[in-house]
Every structure is written in structure tokens, then in C-alpha cells.
Amino acid sequence: REEREALEKSSKAEFIPYVKMWSSLLTQPLPKIKRASLDIEVASPxxxxxxxxxxxxxxxxxxSIYGSDGRKKVFLLKRGDHSLGDSKIDEAEVLFFEKEESLLEAVFLEMLDYPFIITYNGDEFDLNYLYHRAKNLGFTEDVIPINLGRDQAWIKHGVHIDLYKFFANHxxxxxxxxxxxxxxxLNSVCEAIINESKIEFEGSISDLPILELGRYCFNDxxxxxxxxxYNDDVVMRLLVVIARVAKMPFEDLGRLGVSNWIRSLMYFEHRRINALIPTSExxxxxxxxxxxxxxKGKKYRGAYVLEPEAGVHFNxxxxxxxxxxxxxxxVYNLSYETILCGHSECRSNIIPETPHWVCKKRYGITSLIIGSLRDLRVxxxxxxxxxxxxxxxxAVLFNTISQVLKVILNASYGVFGTEAFPLYCPPVAESTAAVGRYLILKTVDECRRRNIKVVYGDTDSLFISGAGKGEAEKMIEWAEEDLGIELDLDKVYKYVAFSKRKKNYLGVLPNGNFVLKGFTGKKSNTPKVIKDAFYNVVGILSKVNSQSDFEAAREEVKKYLKGITDDLRKKKIPLADLSFNVMISKDLSEYVDTTPQHVKAAKQLERTGRKVKGGDIISFVKTTTPDGVKPTSLAKPEEIDANKYIEYMKSTFEQLLDALGYEFDEVIASTKLEDFFWA
Structure with a gap:
């Protein structure tokens, strides 16, 4: 309460009602939501x-259904040609069914006990499949607790949250x-967030013994x-707070992007104050x-980016x-109704680096909403x-609120500056970017005046090298006094390695953790051998504490990468580690104008008698055969095109090696006579 009252006292009169409104709403207790996760497995041949x-x-x-009330059940269909096996599912109650219809009836009844059903890709698969399978088996609509929309699945008695779409939200x-x-x-997100993973197995899911199948399904x-x-229901808490801020129902939050949250918030505020919502035109x-x-592709000049000083910088x-x-x-009162207002006395209130002026007589709706949320968070x-x-x-409540406000606030400029957004106002977007450039450049000039070395600057951050804590604090004081903007000491790196490209760097924190920006080794379609190599190299670099350590690490990286390229040339890498895994997005007959590599591999599979449909994952490797690719299951080690993989390694590592001071070609240069025989 004391902190809120202090914020109200420091706020301008126009912002105080908003501070009171938001703080009253957001500090309400967060409910514990009764829910159950659901996962299904289907007998695919x-x-x-x-x-x-x-x-x-x-x-x-x-x-499998895993409930927040402690109930955990696995529903299994008995199949005469499958053994039970000797697996155990100690944590759950296991129920066996002779008929599939009986299994689905029991599942539907169990679902009705939970107002929230949680799935991972349930819109596209689990609930979608259950609905259509029940219809195929003769179930009537009134006994199926699922409704289908164009691209989502609803549950009739409550809320369905598809976590796939939630975690895919950028x-x-x-x-x-x-x-x-x-x-x-599911596997990637769980490994990263909760240090858990799916159960691995070989072959088809349909071939697993029944109890082993149940164990796999229950684990999912x-x-x-x-x-x-995890972390005291943090995801459910996030959903509650987002719903409160964005004025949207739960089911829409996880499926719609942040621009829709902001649109809903802005439209709600127009209605609350009895203001007409303008058309986008x-x-x-x-x-x-x-x-x-x-x-390219932008309508106006964007953020300021100071070219990085390539190489390694400590502290x-x-x-x-x-x-x-x-x-x-x-601060600049930017909103669609305040920019270029009709008051002659406001024309002198010019936005830096633009001919636009802004109203001095009243605050705009965007300024009041975004400004009050910003003050509440900071x-x-x-x-x-x-x-x-x-x-x-x-702590959990306030941290959750802070995280949600961070998401909405950080996205707000991009949203308001996007033509597709219904409240997109060109001079507001241009003015916001112009002021951002103005403030960053003023801060860079001040750093240089104080002999503080700026090694990189991007949008809203400056990387300064060799400055002590006292110098950083003085810069923070200067920004607040001279610019009226708050500057924070975000983090301190042991060292940062910059490539010559913008938005590309490796930063290593004092605890050894690292931050990667812009490197292609993080892309999801990178083969395992190259992805593993990338993170192993980063692991070597994360142990560096001094310039001498760094020199030793440079040589270790060079030696390690040389070993990988040698193994590629000598065909020592397992085919599975060389595989690209890409989904077929449509039936093969629909690929007419172009034939991507994964489609070429899929057509080879079809020629062996395997049926390929849209949605199938095609695993393939690059080869020296006429098509240039082969399905992993049909390829032989001697057919692997080592040069193609080395080229892929080059494109992955050249940015990072650029920061280390050498080129990839130096790594792969043959130094021993026998290397020439493997090229």
C-alpha cells in the first residue's frame, strides 16, 4: 500500500485514476484452477x-488424464495381438477396456470433472481426433464434450488450453x-523449462506392449x-493476469498473439470512457x-543500431x-488523437527529428494506458x-504481474507500428522511433564525453566496456535528470564476442551461463551433429575467465571443429545425427512448381511402397546420389555428401568464428597428407 501511494503521489493527475484502477485489479488474489492434462495415442500402422x-x-x-486434484488415470484398450508387457505405472490408476467405445465413454465422463482441460497440440490433434473418432463410432453430439472451430477445439463444459500455442507465442x-x-x-519445451522429457522408444507406437504404451502416454x-x-503454477498465473489486463477469455489468450491482447485492451478502454472506436482508415x-x-519493407526509419566492434571485449x-x-x-504523449492536433498553440511542441507536433492540452488514450502500465511495472x-x-x-504474485506487463509493454511499440494493427497511426509510429534514436544517440555522446567505451548499441540497449559500477550509476542518474528516461544496469558479462553483423553476439555471464543472439546454430532444422557441435563450442567458450583462457579456448574450438569435419569426410557420423526432419505440409501430388529436398526424399519412400501423406515427418540426409538427398532409412554412410554438411557447418559457425578472429576455412584446411585422401 505504501509503495502504491508513493507512486500515486509521484504521478501526474491524469495518470492517478489509471494507477488506482490497475493496481486494484492486478493485486487481487490469483485463484488455484482445477484442471487436468490429457494425452492420447492412436494405433497407426x-x-x-x-x-x-x-x-x-x-x-x-x-x-491419460493427469488432474490437479491428485487423480491420475490411464485408459488402455486391450488388443488380442498385443501382450501387456512388464512395465509398471505406479503413479496412476490403470483401466483396461475391451471395446474402444467403452474407453471413449469413460474418458468423456472423466473430462466432465475438470473445468479446465490442458493439452499440448490438442487443437490440431488430441481433442480433434477424439471428436472425429467418436463420431465415426456412432456417438451423438450430446455425449461428446468437444466442439470444433475452424482451427481450434473447445470443451463444452469449460475451457481448453492448448499449451503448444501458448509456448509458441513469440x-x-x-x-x-x-x-x-x-x-x-513438447519435448524441447519440457527439457528447457522443467528439465523433463518424453520417453524414447524405437519402432511404431502401435507395436509397444500395452503397459509400455500406457507408461509412454501417461508420461506425456x-x-x-x-x-x-512448475514454479507454483506460474503458467496458470500468467494466464489469469493476462486475461485481467487484456480483457480477454482464457481460450483466446493462448491462441492469439500479443497484438490481439493490446487491441482488446485498447477497445475496452474506449468503451469504458464512452469514446468512439475509430476505423483504421x-x-x-x-x-x-x-x-x-x-x-527493406519498412515504411519509416526504425531504431538506431551502433555497429558492433567485432571481437572479444571483457567486463x-x-x-x-x-x-x-x-x-x-x-513522456511525449504519443497517441493517434494527440499527434498533429488542431490546436495552434501546440504546433511548437515538435517531436525531435520529425516535423510532427503533439498536443499539450490533454493526454491521449494510448499514452495514459501504456504509460500507467509502464509506471506500475517499473x-x-x-x-x-x-x-x-x-x-x-x-513475490510470486508481483513477479507474475511484472512479467505480464513486460510482455505487453515490450510488444506495444511493434504492435502500434504495424500497418495491420487497427489503431496504426503513421506519424505516431514514426515519432516513437525518432525519439528512440534521439535518446540513444544522446546517451552514446554522453558516454563518449565521459570516456566510456561503447562497443555496441541496439534499439534500447548500450554495451559499454571497462566501465566500473560507479560510472554506470552516474550514467543512470544523468539519463533520469537530462532525458527524463530511466536507464537500468541490465547485466554484466565476463566477456562478449561480437561478429561483424548486427544483432549477433555471444555473451558469457559470471556464472558461466551464456546468451546467444542471432546465431544459426540455434535453428530448429539444424542436424543434430551440427547443433551439438555448436553448443559444445559455446560450452568451451563459456569457461573463459581471462584473455589467456580465451586464447586457449580459441585453439580448442579450432581443434574440435577440425575433428568434426574430419569425421564427416571419413563417414564416421551416424546417419541419425546427419538427418534433417521436415514435415510434409500437403500431399505429394500438390507439389507441382517446385520439389523441395524433403519432398524428393518422400517420393523415394513412395517408390518403395510406403504411403506418404501431408503431416508426415520426413527424415532425410544429403547425399552424392542424383537427387542430392535420400530418406535416412534408405541411405548408406558411403553416400553421404560430406562437402554439403561442411558447407552447412560453415554457414553455422562463420558468424561465431568471426568474433573469435578467424575464418571457418582455416579450421578445415588440411594439414596432414592423409587428409587429402578423405576429401
Whole structure:
């Protein structure tokens, strides 16, 4: 209460009602939500084929439900040609069924006990398949607790949350989960977030002994549930707070992007204050753009980026403008109805680096909403989260609120600056970017005036090298006094290795953890051998503590990569580690104009008699055969095109090696006579 009252006293009169409104709403207790996760397994005759939910031609052979009330059940279909096996599922009650219809009836009844059903890709598969399979078996609509929309599945008695779409949300992935995972699969997300994984097996799911199948299915339901329960139900708490801020129902939150959250919030506020919601045409006609875009495809000049000083820099501090663009929107009163207002006395209130002026007589709706949320996060909830003991109810609540506001605020500039957004106003977007450039350049100039070395700058952050804590604190004081903007000491790296490219660097923290920006080794379609090599190299570099350590690590990296390329030339790498795994997005007959590599591999599989459908995952390797690729299952080690993989390694590592001071070609240069015989 004291902190909130202090914030109210420091706020301008126009913002106080918003601070009171938001703080009253957001500090309400977060409910414990009764829920259950659900996972199904289907008898598919082909281990490479994902059964079609719409056709639902194969039996549902296992379903697991993992409830927040302690109930855990596995529903298994007895099949005469399959043994039970000797696996145990100690944690759950196991129920056997002679008929598939009886199994589905029991599952549907169990679902009715939970107001929230949690799945991982349930929109596309689990609930979708259950609905169509039940219809195929003669179930009537009134006994199926599922409804289907165009691209989502609903449950009639409550709420269905598809975690696949939640964790695939880019804003949440970056600002809440800190890009800990690259792929959005259940296994990748669980390994990164809760240190759990799916159970591995060989062959087809249909061939597993019945109890082993049940153990596999139950584990999927268990780890899906754990994604909502870890860290004191943090994901469920996030959903509650997002719903409160965005004024949206739960089911929409996980499926729609942050731009829809902000649109819903803005429209709600218009209705609350009895203001007409303008059409997108009315808003976009407020003014024109004067700057010239540097980035292709953009309408106006964007953020300022200071070219990185390539190489390695030790003791690098990152100065971060606290919610820079939301701060600009608030401080400069940027909103579609305040920019280029009709008051002659406001025409002198010019936005830096633009011909646009902004109203001095009243605050705009965007400035009030975004500005008040920004102040609440920076001045109230973020400090409160640190005030209370970690793990306490207060700390969890305030940290959750702070995270949600961070997501919405950090996305707000991008949303308001996107033409597709209904409240997109060109001069507001241009002005926001212009002020951002102005503030960053002023700060760079001040650093240089104080003899502080700036090695990189991007959008709302400056990387300074060799500055002590005292110098950083003085810069923070200067920014608040001279610019009216808050500057934070975001983090301090042991060292940062920059490539010559923008937005590409490796930063190593004092605890050995590392931050990677922009490197292709993180891409999800990278073969395992190259992905593993990339992270092993980063692991070597993360142990560096001094310049001498760094020189030794450079040589170790060079030697390690040379070993990988030698193994590629000598065909020593297992085919599975060389595989690319790509989904066929449509039936093969529909690929007419172009034939991508995974389609070439799929057509080879068809010629062997295997049926390939849209949705199948095709595993293939690059070969010296006429097609240039072969399905992994048909390829031989001697057919592998080592040069293609070495080229892929080069594209993956050249940015990182650039920062280390040498080129990939130096790594693969043959130094021994026998190497020439393997090239």
C-alpha cells in the first residue's frame, strides 16, 4: 500500500485514476484452477505417419488424464495381438477396456470433472481426433464434450488450453521464457523449462506392449501438466493476469498473439470512457511519414543500431532503457488523437527529428494506458517482487504481474507500428522511433564525453566496456535528470564476442551461463551433429575467465571443429545425427512448381511402397546420389555428401568464428597428407 501511494503521489493527475484502477485489479488474489492434462495415442500402422484427425480411421488405444486434484488415470484398450508387457505405472490408476467405445465413454465422463482441460497440440490433434473418432463410432453430439472451430477445439463444459500455442507465442517465448527453447515441441519445451522429457522408444507406437504404451502416454500427460504446475503454477498465473489486463477469455489468450491482447485492451478502454472506436482508415489518415526507411519493407526509419566492434571485449555492462518505447509514448504523449492536433498553440511542441507536433492540452488514450502500465511495472511491481522472500505468495504474485506487463509493454511499440494493427497511426509510429534514436544517440555522446567505451548499441540497449559500477550509476542518474528516461544496469558479462553483423553476439555471464543472439546454430532444422557441435563450442567458450583462457579456448574450438569435419569426410557420423526432419505440409501430388529436398526424399519412400501423406515427418540426409538427398532409412554412410554438411557447418559457425578472429576455412584446411585422401 505504501509503495502504491508513493507512486500515486509521484504521478501526474491524469495518470492517478489509471494507477488506482490497475493496481486494484492486478493485486487481487490469483485463484488455484482445477484442471487436468490429457494425452492420447492412436494405433497407426506406420511409425512415420501422423494419423489424420479428420479421417480418424485408426483406434484410440491409450488416453491419460493427469488432474490437479491428485487423480491420475490411464485408459488402455486391450488388443488380442498385443501382450501387456512388464512395465509398471505406479503413479496412476490403470483401466483396461475391451471395446474402444467403452474407453471413449469413460474418458468423456472423466473430462466432465475438470473445468479446465490442458493439452499440448490438442487443437490440431488430441481433442480433434477424439471428436472425429467418436463420431465415426456412432456417438451423438450430446455425449461428446468437444466442439470444433475452424482451427481450434473447445470443451463444452469449460475451457481448453492448448499449451503448444501458448509456448509458441513469440512474445512469451522471448520476454517470459527468455528464449530457452528453439523448437516448440513438447519435448524441447519440457527439457528447457522443467528439465523433463518424453520417453524414447524405437519402432511404431502401435507395436509397444500395452503397459509400455500406457507408461509412454501417461508420461506425456504428466509433463504437459507439469508445464502448468512448475514454479507454483506460474503458467496458470500468467494466464489469469493476462486475461485481467487484456480483457480477454482464457481460450483466446493462448491462441492469439500479443497484438490481439493490446487491441482488446485498447477497445475496452474506449468503451469504458464512452469514446468512439475509430476505423483504421480514420487513424491512418492522421498524417504522413517523412523519414526514409533503411530496412527493406519498412515504411519509416526504425531504431538506431551502433555497429558492433567485432571481437572479444571483457567486463561488458549492458545499460538498458527501462521500457524505452512505452516510456516515450508516455513522456511525449504519443497517441493517434494527440499527434498533429488542431490546436495552434501546440504546433511548437515538435517531436525531435520529425516535423510532427503533439498536443499539450490533454493526454491521449494510448499514452495514459501504456504509460500507467509502464509506471506500475517499473516503479511498483518489479521492486515489490524483489522486496519479498523468493517463493512467497507476494513475490510470486508481483513477479507474475511484472512479467505480464513486460510482455505487453515490450510488444506495444511493434504492435502500434504495424500497418495491420487497427489503431496504426503513421506519424505516431514514426515519432516513437525518432525519439528512440534521439535518446540513444544522446546517451552514446554522453558516454563518449565521459570516456566510456561503447562497443555496441541496439534499439534500447548500450554495451559499454571497462566501465566500473560507479560510472554506470552516474550514467543512470544523468539519463533520469537530462532525458527524463530511466536507464537500468541490465547485466554484466565476463566477456562478449561480437561478429561483424548486427544483432549477433555471444555473451558469457559470471556464472558461466551464456546468451546467444542471432546465431544459426540455434535453428530448429539444424542436424543434430551440427547443433551439438555448436553448443559444445559455446560450452568451451563459456569457461573463459581471462584473455589467456580465451586464447586457449580459441585453439580448442579450432581443434574440435577440425575433428568434426574430419569425421564427416571419413563417414564416421551416424546417419541419425546427419538427418534433417521436415514435415510434409500437403500431399505429394500438390507439389507441382517446385520439389523441395524433403519432398524428393518422400517420393523415394513412395517408390518403395510406403504411403506418404501431408503431416508426415520426413527424415532425410544429403547425399552424392542424383537427387542430392535420400530418406535416412534408405541411405548408406558411403553416400553421404560430406562437402554439403561442411558447407552447412560453415554457414553455422562463420558468424561465431568471426568474433573469435578467424575464418571457418582455416579450421578445415588440411594439414596432414592423409587428409587429402578423405576429401
Amino acid at each position: 506406420d511409425e512415420y505417419h501422423i494419423p489424420s484427425p479428420e479421417e480418424a480411421e485408426h483406434q484410440v488405444i491409450a488416453v 512474445a512469451l517465448k522471448v520476454y517470459v521464457f527468455e528464449s530457452k527453447y528453439v523448437e516448440n515441441t 500427460a504428466r509433463i504437459t501438466y507439469m508445464l502448468t504446475s 480514420e487513424v491512418s489518415a492522421r498524417g504522413t511519414i517523412y523519414s526514409t526507411a533503411i530496412t 561488458v555492462a549492458v545499460l538498458d532503457f527501462a521500457s524505452l518505447y512505452p516510456s516515450i509514448i508516455k 516503479k511498483l511491481y518489479k521492486p515489490l517482487a524483489k522486496k519479498y522472500p523468493p517463493g512467497s505468495d507476494q
